[in-house]
Amino acid sequence: MANEKRPDPSQQFSEWITQWERSVDEFSNKLMGTDEFAKSLNQMQSMQLEFQKKMNEMMATQLANLNMPSREEVLRINEEVANLDRRLDRIERTLRQLVDHLSDASSTEKQKPSRTKTPPRTKKKPSEAS
Amino acid sequence: MSERLLSPTPGQMRDMMEKAIQRGTKGVKFINARAAEVGLTPKELIYDEGTLKLFHYLPQADEIYRIPVIIVMATTNKGYLFDLIPGQSMVEYLLQEGFDVYMIDWDPPQKREKGLRLEDYTHRFIPRCIEEVQRESGEDDVNIIGYCQGGVLSLIYASTHTDGPLQNLVCLTTPINFEEMGLTRTLSSEDHMDVDKMVDTLGIIPADFIEAGFEILRPAQKTAGQMRVWDQMWNDDFVRSYRAFNRWSEETLPLAGEYFRDCTKQLNWANGLYNGTVRVGGDVADLSNIKIPLMAVMAEHDHIATYGATKALMELVGSEDKTDLVLKGGHVSIIAGPNAVRRMWPAVNEWLGERSV
Numbered sequence: 001m002a003n004e005k006r007p008d009p010s011q012q013f014s015e016w017i018t019q020w021e022r023s024v025d026e027f028s029n030k031l032m033g034t035d036e037f038a039k040s041l042n043q044m045q046s047m048q049l050e051f052q053k054k055m056n057e058m059m060a061t062q063l064a065n066l067n068m069p070s071r072e073e074v075l076r077i078n079e080e081v082a083n084l085d086r087r088l089d090r091i092e093r094t095l096r097q098l099v100d101h102l103s104d105a106s107s108t109e110k111q112k113p114s115r116t117k118t119p120p121r122t123k124k125k126p127s128e129a130s
Numbered sequence: 131m132s133e134r135l136l137s138p139t140p141g142q143m144r145d146m147m148e149k150a151i152q153r154g155t156k157g158v159k160f161i162n163a164r165a166a167e168v169g170l171t172p173k174e175l176i177y178d179e180g181t182l183k184l185f186h187y188l189p190q191a192d193e194i195y196r197i198p199v200i201i202v203m204a205t206t207n208k209g210y211l212f213d214l215i216p217g218q219s220m221v222e223y224l225l226q227e228g229f230d231v232y233m234i235d236w237d238p239p240q241k242r243e244k245g246l247r248l249e250d251y252t253h254r255f256i257p258r259c260i261e262e263v264q265r266e267s268g269e270d271d272v273n274i275i276g277y278c279q280g281g282v283l284s285l286i287y288a289s290t291h292t293d294g295p296l297q298n299l300v301c302l303t304t305p306i307n308f309e310e311m312g313l314t315r316t317l318s319s320e321d322h323m324d325v326d327k328m329v330d331t332l333g334i335i336p337a338d339f340i341e342a343g344f345e346i347l348r349p350a351q352k353t354a355g356q357m358r359v360w361d362q363m364w365n366d367d368f369v370r371s372y373r374a375f376n377r378w379s380e381e382t383l384p385l386a387g388e389y390f391r392d393c394t395k396q397l398n399w400a401n402g403l404y405n406g407t408v409r410v411g412g413d414v415a416d417l418s419n420i421k422i423p424l425m426a427v428m429a430e431h432d433h434i435a436t437y438g439a440t441k442a443l444m445e446l447v448g449s450e451d452k453t454d455l456v457l458k459g460g461h462v463s464i465i466a467g468p469n470a471v472r473r474m475w476p477a478v479n480e481w482l483g484e485r486s487v
Contacts, residue, residue: 009138009146010361017357024350032346033313035321042322049331072241079240086178093175113189115196115269117228119483 152364160363166373169210171222173233177262181239181246181386184259185209186232186266190225195486197297198230198263199273202256202280205389206340208381209235212277214374214466223475227483232263234280239386244333248392252286253411260295273482275300277465278435279393282403285443288420290413298485300425300478301443303435303461306417307404308397310438313347318398325394329387341382347433375462404442417443423451425481427474429464430456453481 031037060070069077138146177184201221203209212233213221224231234256239246260272272295276284281304288299308315317323328335345352355372362368402408408415424447428440437456444454455477459469 008142010149013361014358017354017361021348021350021354025348028349029313029347033316035316035319038317038319038322041317042324046324046327049327053331075241079242082240089175090178113192113194115194115230115267117191117193117195118487119480 149364153360156363156366156369157360160359160369160373163373166215166370166377168215168374168377169208169213170216171213171219171225176232176266177259179255179258180243181237182255182259183235183237184232184262185235186263187213187221187225189230190222191228194228194230195483196269197271197273197486198232198267198269199224199275199482199486200259200263201231201233202274202276202284203233203235204278204280205236205251205283205385206279206383208378208383209233211378211462211465214378215370218371218374218466218471220465220470220475220478223471224479227479229479229482229486230267232259232266234259236383238337238384239334239389241333244387246386247388247410248286248396248408249411251283251389252290252415253413256283256287257291257294264295271295271297273298273300273486275302275478275482276304277302278304278461282397285403285417285420286408286410286415288422289415289417290410290419292419292421296422298423298425298482299420300427300482302427302474303429303432303440303464304426304443305403305435305439306446307439307442308401309404310436310442311398312433312436312438314343314434315398317343317346318394320399323394325391329391333387335385335387335390337382337384340385341380344379344382344434375466379462404446406446417446418448420447421449423485424449425453425455425478427455427457427464427478429459429461431459432461432464434461 032041056072060072063070172188173185174188175183176186201209201212203212213219216222221231221233263272264270274284274288274296276282276299281301284299285301285304285306287294288296305311318325355376359369359372362372396402396408400407403415403417406414406416406418424443426440426443428437429435430437432440441454441456444452455474457464457469457473459467464470464474
């Protein structure tokens with residue numbers, strides 16, 4: 001007797017994606033898992049680094065000749081500004097804490113939950129917990 | 131027995147049509163939507179130092195456990211994986227279960243931080259944060275939950291600060307035996323990779339490089355994810371979760387060069403955590419020095435910190451009170467996926483709750 005089955009296109013598509021993902025990942029992992037691949041990937045990266053280094057040096061020299069800041073210098077200024085911002089935040093935070101402390105120390109204490117909790121007596125298996 | 135496919139019923143046809151219409155209308159919204167809102171649980175920044183951020187999540191229970199818990203996030207990604215969206219947030223769950231939760235999170239290191247070493251993380255950042263937590267909570271003891279590389283840092287800290295305030299340690303998908311790291315190990319082998327040249331040239335290892343390192347392990351994952359979300363576009367919960375996960379995975383962090391060099395040479399090439407040879411701040415990190423209660427959570431299908439790389443912790447650690455939990459799931463879904471909600475969070479809650487009084 002034939003087993004009659006109605007197709008569920010959504011489920012079929014979902015299963016197909018999973019199979020496709022698995023096969024592509026398996027294939028590429030096999031391909032990339034060889035020493036040859038690792039060697040050529042790292043060689044390529046090394047060449048790219050060399051190129052980047054030379055470009056950076058060249059650009060820095062040219063920008064210096066034009067009396068303009070390099071990317072590094074602009075980034076450094078950006079970081080300094082961000083650091084100043086952080087320092088201001090920190091000062092603001094400290095001041096706020098100080099004001100809170102001075103103005104209403106007792107009520108702040110009251111707001112803190114007590115550190116007296118104990119685990120519930122009735123334990124459930126993790127698998128049973130929802 | 132043969133199988134005969136029947137044509138879809140009118141009900142199925144109607145369902146398919148409805149989903150197709152919703153795909154169209156919701157798909158337009160999806161494309162134009164702003165970045166997903168993540169990490170919404172109320173928190174305060176209580177300490178920051180360059181790349182380091184220490185957050186205190188505001189308690190949500192009237193009565194909390196005595197010992198505060200610090201989540202140590204992996205240095206490659208943002209900590210909001212633990213606080214993705216309401217209902218899919220381990221932080222929110224722990225707060226509601228009565229924990230006092232802190233998180234060590236990371237910002238991209240600045241150029242001037244390129245010289246940060248492994249020991250800065252394990253012997254300066256973690257102890258400094260623990261001091262802040264002690265000051266903020268008024269408690270001497272602390273517990274730690276370390277995730278992936280955050281677990282590695284926590285283990286190195288724990289094995290070199292054995293008389294410290296750390297009482298219990300939970301390691302989530304923490305790689306120990308780097309020989310078992312599969313493709314990551316092959317691609318970053320010392321025979322091929324010139325880490326010195328990379329660090330000396332770049333200073334800071336760019337986020338793109340780190341992200342490519344993750345993506346190369348599962349090259350089809352991104353495309354498959356996009357196909358899945360198109361298929362499920364009618365399902366608001368699925369789309370909401372996808373957008374949050376997607377935002378998180380695209381926010382990979384760059385790494386300080388010296389730290390990357392240390393990790394590559396000591397952890398990856400020398401397999402130092404497994405062999406007990408990691409040298410930090412004048413100490414040797416020997417996992418057998420750890421005697422405090424320890425829980426290790428591992429994911430069966432983890433493609434980043436493989437099960438083979440994580441399971442070694444149980445044999446190496448010196449603790450008598452040690453528990454392992456192996457769950458179905460991957461490196462990320464184990465923290466915020468369905469199995470995390472069903473099994474991992476309750477298991478950590480139960481294990482840590484008993485030891486937090």
